[in-house]
Amino acid sequence: MSIKLDLYKIFCEVAKYNSFSKAAKSLYMTQPAVSQSIMQLEGELDVRLFTRTPKGVILTNEGKLLFEYANSAINLIDVGEKKLIETKNLMVGDLKIGVGDTISRYFLLPYLEKFHNKYPNIKFKIINRTTIELCALLKSGEIDIAICNLPIEDSSIEVKELMIIHDIFVCGANYRDKIPMPLSFEDLTKLPLILLEYTSNSRQYVEKYILSKGIKIEPEIELGSHELLLEFAKINLGISCVIREFSNEYLQKGLLYEVKLIEEIPERSIGVCSLKSVSLSPSSTRFVEILEDERKK
Incomplete structure (x- = not known):
């Protein structure tokens, strides 16, 4: 499928430029390599996709039909890649935090404010529950992290201590x-x-x-x-x-x-909890880092 995807990308470039040579330049390929790729795709589909003209090439009716779908698919992949990069750079995304009422009011608020000021495009979803309920939400995937009263005795949950309480x-x-x-x-x-x-x-x-x-x-x-x-x-x-x-x-x-x-x-502790079997999202990772960094000061 990965080979065919490359062929479709080449096909879309040729269709956009109506030219093998311009498509080759855009793709940093040689013109013979582009021509060979189109021939391979036509052979696999058993259909002619382009008609040669004195000024270059034009799509056949079958080529127009394929281009309508292939170009949309390629564009969606490009958008997906850009969104992924934005998420990694914390330009978009969300952060689902589970926390008890007491910890939310007396502990969490300044960290939410600091994270929001630094990454304003990340949307918060805050769920208030008891520690037992938060552990269940964590294991069901409904929240990314939970900030709870410790101790928690659950081998599937990873815990990082944040603050000693009495x-x-x-x-x-x-x-x-x-x-x-x-x-x-x-x-x-x-x-x-x-x-x-x-x-x-x-x-x-x-x-x-x-x-x-x-x-x-x-x-x-x-x-x-x-x-x-x-x-x-x-x-x-x-x-x-x-x-x-x-x-x-x-x-x-x-x-x-x-x-x-x-x-x-x-004494006991407050800690941030996550599921051991699931990697934290970029936003969750950064929020946990802020919690840990601030507590070390």
Whole structure:
């Protein structure tokens, strides 16, 4: 097929110029080589494509019919090649990112802004889901990369750590002086706890660790976002489990106070995830590079 494609390219050039010699010059070939190629194509198709005239050649009726389709096909291939080059150079394309609400708000936004300023023609598609749901979307090919709370235990997914985070408990002013600190995990269970919904990777990580110490925690309130955890704790509805790095504004302004524990919950990470069996697109590769470069600074 590749040989025949070359023949069609030569055929289209001859048809455009109505001349073997001009086509040869355009293709950087010799005229005999062009003539031989046309003869080969006519032989394979068993049809005459050109009629010779004193001024050059003209298409036969059969040649006109073939040229209509062959020229369109060659043009489409050329357009496809140009689009591919544009994509490689990040002049066009899209980037499908899966991310949780909390990470999207408190971590991802500045990186989206930097990438967009540098590559404005790349279109974003952002999908907000839980970590478990994002892993499923990644494996189904619906997103290119996912930025998730770690750990993720899935051998088909490649993970690159981006940022260390710490799970802490916080309270409002009314609880601050009532709670004897530092607290044990057992003492913590006696307080009105506010946690994320159970499907959250963050919730499961904290519960699993405390359970490994023989203590089971049960929330009085379950919420769907990190921001609500902060707001509910601020108005003294209970003790919220939050991520310290995403709660700095509340802590620094004195709107919330960290509940000191005898034993801290081990640190974990946020990471960018991709499918091991699939190569990243040029836009995905560049976005991941920006994430990694910025975190190293």
